[in-house]
Amino acid sequence: MPREGILVPNPYERITDEQVQQIHQASLQILVDPGLICFSKKAAEIFQSNGAEVAAVASADHPHWHIKIPEKLVTEALDNAPKTVKLGARNPDNALIMKGDEPRVYFISGSETNIWLDVDFPTYVKKSDSSIEIKVPEFHPRRATVADLCQSAHVCEHLETLDGYIRTVNIQDEDITEDNKDVNKFFASLNNTTKHFMSGLTKLEQLDNVVRMAELIAGGKEALKENPIISFITCLVKSPLQFVADTTDTFIEVCRRGLPTAVSSSPQAGTTAPIKEAGIMAQINAEVLAGITLGQLVNKETPMLYGSVPVMARMDTLSDSYGSVETSQYNIDCVQMARFYKIPNYSTSGVCDAKIPGQQSSIERLFSDIVVTLSGPQFLHCAYGLLDCNAVFCLLQAVLDDAHFQMIKFFLKTPRINQQELVETMKQIREVVETPQKLYIGYIRQVMRSGEISPPYPFEGDGESDSVFALAYQRMNELLAKPVEHIDPETTAKIFQEIPGLLPRLNVYKEGK
Amino acid sequence: MTEDDIIARLKENVIQGRKTQQDEGIDEKLSGTPGVVELTRLALEKRISLEEIINALTAGMRVVGEKYSSKEYFIPDMLASAEAVGEAMEILKPLLEAANVETKGKFAIATVHGDIHDIGKNIVAILLRGAGYEVNDLGTDVPTEKIIEFIKKESPDYLGLSALLTTTMTEMGVVIEALKDSGLRDRVKVLIGGAAVSDEYAQGIGADAYCVDGFQAIKVLDSFQQAKTS
Numbered sequence: 221m222p223r224e225g226i227l228v229p230n231p232y233e234r235i236t237d238e239q240v241q242q243i244h245q246a247s248l249q250i251l252v253d254p255g256l257i258c259f260s261k262k263a264a265e266i267f268q269s270n271g272a273e274v275a276a277v278a279s280a281d282h283p284h285w286h287i288k289i290p291e292k293l294v295t296e297a298l299d300n301a302p303k304t305v306k307l308g309a310r311n312p313d314n315a316l317i318m319k320g321d322e323p324r325v326y327f328i329s330g331s332e333t334n335i336w337l338d339v340d341f342p343t344y345v346k347k348s349d350s351s352i353e354i355k356v357p358e359f360h361p362r363r364a365t366v367a368d369l370c371q372s373a374h375v376c377e378h379l380e381t382l383d384g385y386i387r388t389v390n391i392q393d394e395d396i397t398e399d400n401k402d403v404n405k406f407f408a409s410l411n412n413t414t415k416h417f418m419s420g421l422t423k424l425e426q427l428d429n430v431v432r433m434a435e436l437i438a439g440g441k442e443a444l445k446e447n448p449i450i451s452f453i454t455c456l457v458k459s460p461l462q463f464v465a466d467t468t469d470t471f472i473e474v475c476r477r478g479l480p481t482a483v484s485s486s487p488q489a490g491t492t493a494p495i496k497e498a499g500i501m502a503q504i505n506a507e508v509l510a511g512i513t514l515g516q517l518v519n520k521e522t523p524m525l526y527g528s529v530p531v532m533a534r535m536d537t538l539s540d541s542y543g544s545v546e547t548s549q550y551n552i553d554c555v556q557m558a559r560f561y562k563i564p565n566y567s568t569s570g571v572c573d574a575k576i577p578g579q580q581s582s583i584e585r586l587f588s589d590i591v592v593t594l595s596g597p598q599f600l601h602c603a604y605g606l607l608d609c610n611a612v613f614c615l616l617q618a619v620l621d622d623a624h625f626q627m628i629k630f631f632l633k634t635p636r637i638n639q640q641e642l643v644e645t646m647k648q649i650r651e652v653v654e655t656p657q658k659l660y661i662g663y664i665r666q667v668m669r670s671g672e673i674s675p676p677y678p679f680e681g682d683g684e685s686d687s688v689f690a691l692a693y694q695r696m697n698e699l700l701a702k703p704v705e706h707i708d709p710e711t712t713a714k715i716f717q718e719i720p721g722l723l724p725r726l727n728v729y730k731e732g733k
Numbered sequence: 734m735t736e737d738d739i740i741a742r743l744k745e746n747v748i749q750g751r752k753t754q755q756d757e758g759i760d761e762k763l764s765g766t767p768g769v770v771e772l773t774r775l776a777l778e779k780r781i782s783l784e785e786i787i788n789a790l791t792a793g794m795r796v797v798g799e800k801y802s803s804k805e806y807f808i809p810d811m812l813a814s815a816e817a818v819g820e821a822m823e824i825l826k827p828l829l830e831a832a833n834v835e836t837k838g839k840f841a842i843a844t845v846h847g848d849i850h851d852i853g854k855n856i857v858a859i860l861l862r863g864a865g866y867e868v869n870d871l872g873t874d875v876p877t878e879k880i881i882e883f884i885k886k887e888s889p890d891y892l893g894l895s896a897l898l899t900t901t902m903t904e905m906g907v908v909i910e911a912l913k914d915s916g917l918r919d920r921v922k923v924l925i926g927g928a929a930v931s932d933e934y935a936q937g938i939g940a941d942a943y944c945v946d947g948f949q950a951i952k953v954l955d956s957f958q959q960a961k962t963s
């Protein structure tokens with residue numbers, strides 16, 4: 221049985237069918253005029269041999285090609301791309317099955333920030349009355365490490381609403397190099413969660429090591445195909461309209477191996493995309509279609525997600541303003557485009573502009589979490605713990621976000637109105653109005669215990685104090701104290717034998733551990 | 734059913750808050766089986782002593798109190814149990830009177846003139862009945878004269894007044910003045926409650942106590958009882 225996520229009964233739609241068609245047509249035109257610039261020789265060759273118009277552009281330092289993708293190639297790719305994508309998991313009950321035309325939402329973390337935010341609670345004494353002390357949360361940013369990645373995977377394993385794990389932070393330990401980063405981030409994550417793991421790849425040369433590791437865990441090549449416990453994120457198109465050399469090459473190799481991949485594009489309205497909604501939509505859709513076309517040309521029917529991370533630019537810093545209302549609008553538009561193509565959508569919500577957890581972060585993230593979820597994307601990533609325009613990850617915030625998604629999931633339960641319920645409750649009504657107190661209390665006690673009514677906010681303190689952070693912190697530590705199911709000792713030993721570059725300290729079975 | 738069974742079931746059904754056979758309670762397994770009312774009647778038929786019946790009800794209620802303190806139970810659970818016990822006491826009342834057993838006292842309660850809020854008042858009434866008081870609910874929007882009349886006639890030990898509006902809370906002061914004027918003030922202790930009023934307000938109008946909720950009312954009444962006996 222795969223995870224349930226939450227099925228959105230009547231997904232919210234921002235744009236009309238006609239507008240969807242208009243965007244689709246505009247994107248097809250963009251793919252021909254102006255077309256794309258391509259810095260990957262392999263991709264240029266693939267497009268050329270399949271009938272796209274490819275012209276080399278003379279350049280001294282970076283050889284590149286000008287590519288015009290005809291409509292026919294795009295339409296064929298859209299036909300060939302699987303409409304159902306399965307993302308497997310170490311625990312098969314944690315698999316995700318995504319159908320492009322079914323608005324079932326899975327909630328996923330993200331997204332490789334450099335900064336990890338620690339929290340502690342120093343005591344402050346009131347100046348005018350030293351008998352009064354309060355504990356105030358203080359947040360301390362620092363460079364993230366592989367230990368942090370393990371911790372966050374561990375907590376994410378236990379967050380009830382979290383359906384899949386995208387590596388949260390970029391590991392920057394002294395002994396982590398470009399060459400060993402991939403194997404270590406995959407192992408650290410896979411060893412601490414039994415949920416699906418998705419990640420970008422730092423170095424193409426590491427792809428086969430990572431895939432081999434996944435095969436060892438899944439139980440072989442075929443088993444990994446059946447149960448793809450890992451998948452990849454590839455931002456192969458840099459906005460506006462440029463196939464990047466290394467990511468595109470990585471993407472091609474991932475597609476060749478038939479592993480699932482999110483074909484992601486992240487244009488910023490105002491800088492790397494038009495500020496107008498129509499413009500950014502036509503462009504991002506063209507960029508994703510270009511990626512999907514390439515992937516299907518490489519390996520027909522290879523599983524892929526329509527990856528959309530459109531954002532608005534902050535006018536003061538030109539950072540990605542995930543907290544802005546427009547960002548949610550663009551994301552919902554993309555959900556509709558993906559559903560039009562019936563390809564599962566990798567969408568975005570929850571990231572805030574605020575630098576630390578607090579009122580601003582709560583408002584920004586809850587807003588986008590609600591509205592984007594209501595539109596029914598299949599794979600909602602970045603949804604836990606991300607702050608400061610996606611530059612910072614805070615585990616405490618991830619625990620708070622889990623509570624938000626509990627509320628959203630509860631809200632989306634299907635209404636229970638049917639003839640039987642009506643008949644039963646009408647009987648209640650008639651009985652209660654006859655009693656002196658006229659209270660329905662006698663009929664709520666089983667319901668109260670059935671999970672049918674929503675629980676109060678889990679981090680509510682006593683009296684008039686706001687203890688949300690302190691209680692969420694306590695919860696976070698409880699989750700860290702709960703064990704996780706690591707990869708078994710035998711497989712771990714095999715992995716450490718076969719896969720070069722793993723840090724010995726990640727082996728939980730090593731003596732002294 | 735043996736006598737021991739009846740007593741055990743009585744206690745269990747108080748804990749489950751099942752007033753009658755129709756009540757759903759918490760545990761689905763009990764649905765359709767006799768509730769506190771039926772069991773109390775059965776106990777009387779089988780000539781189980783009043784003391785034993787009351788002990789079973791009280792023991793059940795004690796467990797409910799513990800579950801409430803430990804947050805396993807919520808207010809609706811407490812109310813359901815209190816209502817069940819209250820109903821049982823109603824059945825036992827004539828027998829208790831005949832046997833000359835004193836109840837904890839008579840408690841008259843009313844929402845004052847001009848005010849129709851009664852959820853809080855009803856909850857207080859249920860809880861007090863469950864705690865062993867004989868409760869007379871006079872209703873909502875009760876004119877002062879009607880309250881005075883009742884007290885003259887029935888001589889309750891306590892009078893509870895509820896008001897939720899700042900415009901109707903003054904009516905509580907009016908009732909207390911009327912009690913004085915009719916020479917009844919010393920015969921009845923006055924408790925007030927409701928969102929509009931406070932401790933200070935109670936003192937201002939000369940009420941005997943202000944209660945934030947029904948649980949506090951039980952405590953306050955117990956303290957009055959203790960003062961009486963000592």
Ligand code: B12
Nearest residue numbers: 848849850851852853893894895898899926927928944946
């Ligand atoms: C529900 C409600 C209603 C319902 C009442 C339904 C009913 N069957 O009672 C309806 C919709 C009918 C209603 C009507 C009105 N309401 Co109204 N209502 C409320 C509300 C939201 C909740 C009251 C409630 O039931 N609370 C839950 C119970 C369990 O709590 P409780 O009543 O406080 O009782 C507990 C304790 O106070 C204590 N207690 C209470 N009484 C007693 C008595 C004794 C002896 C003891 C020991 C303890 C005790 O124990 C109880 C149990 O724990 C309050 C807001 C609020 N926060 O109080 C407004 C509120 C009381 N209503 C208000 C108003 C203005 C009105 C109306 C005038 C509105 C209108 N313009 O029509 C009318 C009043 C009409 C009238 N003449 O009375 C205002 C009053 C403001 C003010 N001036 O003081 C309030 C405060 C809302 C607001 N903020 O504006 N209301």
